[in-house]
Amino acid sequence: xxxxxxxxxxxxxxxxxxxxxxxxxxxxxxxxxxxxxxxxxxxxxxxxxxxxxxxxxxxxxxxxxxxxxxxxxxxxxxxxxxxxxxxxxxxxxxxxxxxxxxxxxxxxxxxxxxxxxxxxxxxxxxxx
Numbered sequence: 001x002x003x004x005x006x007x008x009x010x011x012x013x014x015x016x017x018x019x020x021x022x023x024x025x026x027x028x029x030x031x032x033x034x035x036x037x038x039x040x041x042x043x044x045x046x047x048x049x050x051x052x053x054x055x056x057x058x059x060x061x062x063x064x065x066x067x068x069x070x071x072x073x074x075x076x077x078x079x080x081x082x083x084x085x086x087x088x089x090x091x092x093x094x095x096x097x098x099x100x101x102x103x104x105x106x107x108x109x110x111x112x113x114x115x116x117x118x119x120x121x122x123x124x125x126x127x128x
Contacts, residue, residue: 019067020091022052024061024100026077033060033102036081044072044088070095077102 003107006023039062050073054062082104089098093099113121 019069020095021067021097022062022075022089023061023063023097024099024102026056026062026079026102026104027060028082028104029106031052033058034082035060037062037077037082037102039102040075040076040078041068042076044074047074051059075100078106079104081107116120 002032020108022041026034026039028034033056035056035058037056037060039054039056041050042048043050049054050068052066052068054064056062068091070093073089073091075089076084077087081113083106085102085104087100089100091098
C-alpha cells in the first residue's frame, strides 16, 4: 500500500506544470504612466503571438491574465508615438511571478507637420 501511494505521489508531482504571471508598469521618460499601451508575449523560438497579452490601465499597470508556462519569451511593449521596447525573459520551474517595468521613449520620426492640398473641380450649373 505504501508503494502505491508513493508511486501516485511521484506521478502527480511529475505531471504538475509550473506557471508564472508577469506584471509591471509602463511609463514615459517623464515617469508619467502610459494608458492603453500594448504588452504582448511572444515565444522566442517562432515569434508567434501567444494568447498572453495585456493593455495598460490609467496608472500604466499591466498584468497577464493567464498563467504562463515555462519557456523563453520576448515581451514587446508598444504605443503610438513611442519606440517599441523588447525584453527577453526565461520562465522556469524556479521562477516566481515577475514584475517588469518599462520606460517608453518618444519616437523621433514622427511627422511634425502634415499639409493636405487639393483642388475643387469646376462645377457647371445648368438651369432646369
